[in-house]
Amino acid sequence: MSDDLFDKAEFVAYFRDETEELLQQIDSDLLHLEEFIDHGNADPEIVNSLFRALHTIKGSSGMLGFSEVQALAHKLENLCDLLRKDRMPLSEGALNILFAGRDFLTELISNAVEGTDPPTGLKEYGERLDSFVAVYEQTSSLIEGKAGEETSFTEEAAEVTPVSASEIEAFEAEVERLLAEERAKAAAAPAPAEPPPAPAAPAAAVEPQAVETPNGSLSKAEGIAERIVAAREAAPAAQGAPAQEKQKRTSAHQTIRVDIERLDMLLNLVGELVINRTRISDIANTLDRSIKDPDMDGAADRIAPLAKDLADSSALLARTTNEIQESIMKVRMVPIGQVFDRFPRLVRDVAKARGKEVQLKISGAETDLDKTIVDEVGEPLMHLLRNCVDHGIEDPNTRERRGKQRFGTISLNAYHEGNQIIVEVIDDGGGIDLQRVRDRGIKQGLISESDRLTDREIIELIFTPGFSTAETISDVSGRGVGMDVVKKNIQRLKGVFDVDSQEGAGTTFTMKLPLTLAIIQALLVRVANELYAIPLDSVIESQRVEMEDVRTVHGNEAILLRGQVVPLVRVAEFFELGGERDPDKVMIVIVGLQGRQVGLVVDSFQGEQEIVIKPLSDVIGRIPGISGATILGNGSISLIIDVHSLVSEAYAGGKIARAEFSGV
Amino acid sequence: MSTTDQRNEQTQLSGEIVKVVSFHLGSEEYGVDIAQVQEIIRMVEITHVPKAPRFMEGVINLRGQLIPIIDLRTRFGMDRETHTKNTRIIVTEIATKRVGIIVDSVSEVINIPIEQVEEAPEMIAGVGTEYISGVGKLNERLIILLDLQKVITAQEKEELAGAEIVTS
Numbered sequence: 001m002s003d004d005l006f007d008k009a010e011f012v013a014y015f016r017d018e019t020e021e022l023l024q025q026i027d028s029d030l031l032h033l034e035e036f037i038d039h040g041n042a043d044p045e046i047v048n049s050l051f052r053a054l055h056t057i058k059g060s061s062g063m064l065g066f067s068e069v070q071a072l073a074h075k076l077e078n079l080c081d082l083l084r085k086d087r088m089p090l091s092e093g094a095l096n097i098l099f100a101g102r103d104f105l106t107e108l109i110s111n112a113v114e115g116t117d118p119p120t121g122l123k124e125y126g127e128r129l130d131s132f133v134a135v136y137e138q139t140s141s142l143i144e145g146k147a148g149e150e151t152s153f154t155e156e157a158a159e160v161t162p163v164s165a166s167e168i169e170a171f172e173a174e175v176e177r178l179l180a181e182e183r184a185k186a187a188a189a190p191a192p193a194e195p196p197p198a199p200a201a202p203a204a205a206v207e208p209q210a211v212e213t214p215n216g217s218l219s220k221a222e223g224i225a226e227r228i229v230a231a232r233e234a235a236p237a238a239q240g241a242p243a244q245e246k247q248k249r250t251s252a253h254q255t256i257r258v259d260i261e262r263l264d265m266l267l268n269l270v271g272e273l274v275i276n277r278t279r280i281s282d283i284a285n286t287l288d289r290s291i292k293d294p295d296m297d298g299a300a301d302r303i304a305p306l307a308k309d310l311a312d313s314s315a316l317l318a319r320t321t322n323e324i325q326e327s328i329m330k331v332r333m334v335p336i337g338q339v340f341d342r343f344p345r346l347v348r349d350v351a352k353a354r355g356k357e358v359q360l361k362i363s364g365a366e367t368d369l370d371k372t373i374v375d376e377v378g379e380p381l382m383h384l385l386r387n388c389v390d391h392g393i394e395d396p397n398t399r400e401r402r403g404k405q406r407f408g409t410i411s412l413n414a415y416h417e418g419n420q421i422i423v424e425v426i427d428d429g430g431g432i433d434l435q436r437v438r439d440r441g442i443k444q445g446l447i448s449e450s451d452r453l454t455d456r457e458i459i460e461l462i463f464t465p466g467f468s469t470a471e472t473i474s475d476v477s478g479r480g481v482g483m484d485v486v487k488k489n490i491q492r493l494k495g496v497f498d499v500d501s502q503e504g505a506g507t508t509f510t511m512k513l514p515l516t517l518a519i520i521q522a523l524l525v526r527v528a529n530e531l532y533a534i535p536l537d538s539v540i541e542s543q544r545v546e547m548e549d550v551r552t553v554h555g556n557e558a559i560l561l562r563g564q565v566v567p568l569v570r571v572a573e574f575f576e577l578g579g580e581r582d583p584d585k586v587m588i589v590i591v592g593l594q595g596r597q598v599g600l601v602v603d604s605f606q607g608e609q610e611i612v613i614k615p616l617s618d619v620i621g622r623i624p625g626i627s628g629a630t631i632l633g634n635g636s637i638s639l640i641i642d643v644h645s646l647v648s649e650a651y652a653g654g655k656i657a658r659a660e661f662s663g664v
Numbered sequence: 665m666s667t668t669d670q671r672n673e674q675t676q677l678s679g680e681i682v683k684v685v686s687f688h689l690g691s692e693e694y695g696v697d698i699a700q701v702q703e704i705i706r707m708v709e710i711t712h713v714p715k716a717p718r719f720m721e722g723v724i725n726l727r728g729q730l731i732p733i734i735d736l737r738t739r740f741g742m743d744r745e746t747h748t749k750n751t752r753i754i755v756t757e758i759a760t761k762r763v764g765i766i767v768d769s770v771s772e773v774i775n776i777p778i779e780q781v782e783e784a785p786e787m788i789a790g791v792g793t794e795y796i797s798g799v800g801k802l803n804e805r806l807i808i809l810l811d812l813q814k815v816i817t818a819q820e821k822e823e824l825a826g827a828e829i830v831t832s
Contacts, residue, residue: 171743401716530711576715577712577714615730616730617696617730617731617763619761619763621716637725639711639713641742
């Protein structure tokens with residue numbers, strides 16, 4: 001009994017992983033299909049792939065008893081079957097139904113697996129889907145010339161269609177096509193032009209005039225069709241955001257797929273550890289015997305080889321653990337493409353909603369990155385891409401006026417650079433309007449009219465919480481939660497976020513991320529008799545400075561380093577640790593934050609070391625200036641200094657004046 | 665004498681017993697549910713965490729794991745005492761969170777029949793009643809039963825509000 005339950009849980013976990021991949025597959029298939037819309041015919045390869053993915057979902061959900069998922073997958077599969085058998089042309093209506101169906105599938109699956117809220121509007125969607133398929137099954141016979149029973153068709157269609165106004169959206173495209181086809185016939189025999197009544201009845205809900213259409217007024221029907229198109233364009237935008245949220249939630253589960261080779265390597269290394277353990281316990285036994293031996297004369301001779309053995313073992317141990325560390329890090333590495341995969345859909349939806357034409361170019365999807373970072377980087381990237389489509393890329397007409405191609409291009413690139421991963425989002429849109437940002441900054445009281453800011457400083461303004469240049473709030477972006485959140489998220493990942501913009505030519509967002517979060521190089525320093533670790537990636541240099549060279553600027557300490565003013569933060573005072581100031585000299589760790597430099601005053605330097613980051617318990621809560629702790633070789637604990645939050649806290653607390661901080 | 669024993673026996677048979685680890689804090693004797701206690705260790709070196717709440721003594725390294733340590737005296741608004749050789753850290757796990765609490769000394773594991781447990785009185789020497797799930801009576805002893813969950817969660821609320829610990 002309990003075995004059964006356990007097994008099912010395992011299957012469900014597998015099902016979740018598998019369907020996530022399949023849904024991603026469906027997404028990319030649908031996006032490919034969209035490129036074929038103009039031909040009216042789908043690439044059979046893609047349709048087949050779509051069909052297979054749906055079929056697999058149907059099968060496995062059926063096996064686990066997720067009947068709702070199964071039913072929907074089945075219906076979508078039917079639709080694909082029509083496409084596959086060329087019984088239905090590839091239309092925008094069909095694709096939209098498929099896209100919506102894919103979103104409902106996602107929600108249903110997370111509903112089944114994780115017990116989240118069941119999706120709303122599923123029933124309506126199901127009816128819409130049914131009638132869509134039903135109509136095609138009907139119309140295909142109509143097209144084939146079996147138009148003998150128009151009246152019964154009309155009745156039947158009228159019976160099916162009134163379920164909701166939204167179903168017209170799907171129906172409209174086909175009707176229009178039919179109308180065009182029938183128009184020729186209509187000239188000869190007006191009777192076959194009757195089919196339009198079908199959309200007429202439900203359209204009444206949207207547009208009262210529509211009731212008149214049964215009289216066969218083609219132009220009027222087309223007018224309605226246009227309104228419906230407009231209404232439909234708006235619909236996916238509203239649905240887009242929540243769908244994305246859901247996607248995020250489902251990807252939050254904590255499993256990882258690992259190349260079996262990497263696991264085998266790890267297993268080998270663990271094997272070596274086991275052998276080494278035996279060896280060490282042998283040495284211990286021999287040593288034990290030697291000590292108990294009453295003949296103490298030869299003790300030194302007997303112990304000497306043991307010491308050598310022990311030294312060998314410990315060298316071997318060091319090597320093996322290093323390799324294990326490396327391998328386990330590799331196991332945690334996943335291609336960043338796992339996050340990139342969902343963006344084509346996002347960009348498509350946002351672009352559609354905003355009436356823009358955008359193509360997304362992705363490169364470097366295979367770049368490996370720590371799983372934690374891959375999971376965390378998704379949201380900031382999503383914000384950025386939305387921003388690029390919404391604010392960056394101009395609408396097609398403006399672009400044409402500016403002598404650009406009608407469609408904008410957003411490039412999403414990932415690549416290695418040294419010990420870091422660079423992720424870039426580049427758009428060829430209008431760039432950041434510096435004057436406008438400045439004006440908004442003044443309006444929101446962030447800067448004053450008289451402030452003379454460099455271009456760079458103006459750009460920095462967009463990272464201020466609550467800042468938005470958008471006059472009106474759109475549902476996509478512009479709520480003022482954006483860039484500051486992106487920047488914070490990246491900083492939390494120990495990354496650096498930078499913006500470069502050229503007015504009229506586009507904007508480049510660059511994130512520099514560490515390969516892994518778990519192990520870092522750190523500089524150990526002593527402050528008020530406690531050891532602190534400063535991540536080496538933010539350390540520029542360490543300096544010993546005589547007290548007489550420390551100046552005071554606006555009541556804050558600073559030093560002059562190669563002509564640049566570097567403000568000082570006394571770590572002991574920041575953390576309220578007490579301790580005496582050294583009257584003669586200061587030991588300073590110069591840390592860099594995006595080109596700016598700040599000096600952290602410590603008591604002494606204790607050398608560099610590789611450390612494993614451990615989070616402080618959430619019982620303690622977040623402490624500004626501390627990002628976690630590590631356990632050192634001797635078992636003692638050292639807290640890790642969070643340079644970003646320490647400096648910004650010191651800055652906020654007036655310990656560093658703005659002018660110095662900006663390096664002006 | 666024998667009748668009391670018999671009665672105790674019967675209670676035990678009926679299974680209505682609270683099993684607690686008892687410890688001393690100042691002059692009072694306290695108890696925590698044994699199911700929440702993972703282990704009891706001697707004082708070790710505690711790494712101070714700056715800017716943490718006052719009662720948060722720091723973190724310790726327990727076999728490679730970082731465990732936050734709460735000084736229960738400070739938590740309950742009592743005076744701090746220098747640690748002695750009797751001072752112990754009770755490592756507890758509540759809702760997957762491992763937390764160590766410093767107590768003056770640990771005495772024993774005791775069984776308290778459930779009918780000997782009374783509701784907490786309005787006020788007990790400096791300890792807010794919200795942390796107390798009841799008071800156990802055993803012969804002449806009064807054992808204050810702590811609700812560790814509250815000791816930890818209430819503290820989180822205070823942290824959020826940025827308020828000082830209120831002792832009623």
